[in-house]
Amino acid sequence: MAPDGTTVTIVDDGLAAKAAPLVDKLVADQVASKLAAQDPTLWGPDAESEASIRLSWTTLHKSSRPLIGEIEALREELRGEGIDRVVLAGMGGSSLAPEVITSTEGTPLTVLDTTDPGQVADALAGDLQRTVIVVSSKSGGTVETDSHRRIFAKAFTEAGIDAASRIVVVTDPGSPLAELAENEGYRKVFLADPHVGGRYSALTAFGLVPAGLAGADVARLLDQAAAAAQVLGEDSADNPALRLGAAWAAAHADGAEKVVLADTGSGITGFPDWAEQLIAESTGKRGTGLLPVAVEGPTAPGFADAGADATPVAVGPQVGAAKITTEGPLGAQFLLWEFATAIAGRLLEINPFDQPDVEAAKAAARSLLDNPAALEGGEQPSTVDDTVEVFAPEGMSTDGELADVLRSFLATAPEGGYLAVQAYLDRLDDASASILRAELAKRTGLQTTFGWGPRFLHSTGQYHKGGHQNGIFLQITGAVEQDLDVPDRPYTLGKLQHAQALGDGQVLREHGRPVLRLHLTDRAAGLAQLVRAVQEVSER
Known part of the structure; x- marks a missing residue:
């Protein structure tokens, strides 16, 4: 203890x-002691090179201390200007830890880890006069985060606000985002420790800056980690x-x-x-x-x-x-x-610091964005049931109603497999989609995960392609009522979201996994119809 x-x-x-x-x-x-001492040989010779530049997280309770004063000084500076609303643009490790920290402390933080136009529009609708956006990306090239930055910069400018004064950046030294921030004169740049991978970055600038600016007690977090570190290295x-x-x-x-x-x-x-x-x-x-x-x-x-x-x-x-x-x-x-x-x-006997299969879905999405014809009109639904268009795996029966389609799909799960529900929707306005996890788990007996797309691509997306190959994948996409342009990019948020769903589905199929995509032509009505269909699926 x-x-x-x-x-x-x-x-x-x-x-x-x-x-x-x-x-x-x-x-x-x-x-334990070797890990605390950052010994890169613990995972074998194949992992040693990567491990040697990924172990600084073991001492962050000490090395992140200087951030506390910097964060507090910026927070007070912003509050003095009437800026007290913090929006975080980040994906995966750049958003999950700050969301947990602020939710636990009850401090408000608007998290943008989505390409859904409706959810981004809701964030834009907040009081921009009181808003600062933290643009958080380790690589400095995260497409979702770059899109958010562009959209907010334009919105600030159109509201008569100096955009550069409202953008705070968290990134690795030497990244394209660090260079851009310097050239554009952004309010503040926090350079994170480059020897920490994104998913281990909770106690780096990626976790602490947005949470601290929102009002969380980040010094206490480091104190708690320091106390635990005394035994974790024994x-x-x-x-x-x-x-x-x-x-x-x-x-x-x-x-x-x-x-x-x-x-x-x-x-x-x-x-x-x-x-x-x-x-x-x-x-x-x-x-x-x-x-x-x-x-x-x-x-x-x-x-x-x-x-x-x-x-x-x-x-x-x-x-x-x-x-x-x-x-x-x-x-x-x-x-x-x-x-x-x-x-x-x-x-x-694996390397816990690489993510060899994450890039595949990103590459497939980029390819679709570069080929608008394939993105817009290539795939035709297998069948349509009222407000739900069904895009079924090859050879799967789509006879009958939506509940029958779901039964056919669920029958493709192997013994001991799992079902992943992937909702490329607005996780605020379409929050009811999350009840599908428990409903499907109860009726199928399958371990069932639920992820909001594209957020899950930066987490469980690696396991889907690289882990045990016994998953089946239910994708849910939805019609976009009001799209958002991404300034100086040849695509909208809606098209980017669509490309991410199709790209990931393509890669999963290449791995031999069954993918059923259900497209809701009316989101509210389609979700209600889908929930009813799931409830008609008999328990195994």
Whole structure:
């Protein structure tokens, strides 16, 4: 147990017995202390080059301290000018941690991790006179984030506001965004530690700057992480990170390659969504890995009735079916789960710091954007049922109503497989789509994930292509009523969103995975129709 009470408990006796020898081996190999010392040899010679430039996250509780004063000074400066509304444009690791931090503390932050025109328009409709936008991209070339920057810069200018004075940048040194920010004279540029990968960046400028500007106590987060770091680097069987990583690996070896995450009263808001990216993108490669399944709570389908292919993990006290529990404050949990994920990578014999399959979907989307004819008119629906156009996998029956189509599709799932629901919609106005996860899980018995597109492409998207190849994919796209131009780019947000959905579907099919796309010609009516159809699907 860390001084702040951070603990991992393996509740299931059988799992604890299987994890124990792995923990002993990790202790004997001094894995915890070597990881804390940033030893890049822990994951084998093939991973050493990448690991050597990806381990600075282990000491961020110390190295990020200078950011606290910089963030507070900028916040006070902005407040003095009447600027108190913070919008974050970022994807994946650049948005998930700040969203958890601010949601947990109850501080308002508008997060843009979407290409849906409606959701971006809603953010634009806020009071621009009071708004600063944080443009956050490690590479400096993230297409979604660049689109947000362009759209907001134009909106500021049209409102008579000096756009450069309202744009704050977080990026790696030497990135195209860093260069652009200098040339354009943006308000402030925070250069993050380049030796930290995006999904491990919660305690870097990527996590701390937007959260701190919004009013979160980021110094407290670093204090919490520092307290946990005292035990996470110890070669001891009581080290919670060794216990958590070993339990995941032991379960995986026993056929449970899915990790079902539920909050059980941790006091942290949205932690499973952050952990989902960390685990999926770090471990889902070379045909193996851990599929995180974020669920609604400990009584949710998939957690309460988890089968042999899944391990229920409670974020918070032990409740119900949980086989593992983790407790502790947010800053400590960030560091604990990062340590545990890196340790699990060693045990699974994969490199937890690369993401070899993420680029494929991006390349496919770019190709479609470069070929408007293919994007606009190439694909014809297999069938249409009222407000839902059906684009079915080749050879799948589309006879009957939408419920019949869903039954045919769900029958393509292999034993022990999973269903991924991917909603390329507005996660605020179309929020009701999220109920599909529990409904489908309950009726199919399949472990079922839910992701908002394109946000999930920066997290579970890696696992979908690189992890266990036993998933089936339900894509939901929707008609765009009012599109948004992306200034100085030959596409709109709606076209970009459409290209991302089709591009990812194309890559999944190339991996031999079934993809069913349902296009809602009327979003509200189509979602209601889809929910009714799902409810007609019989339980297995």
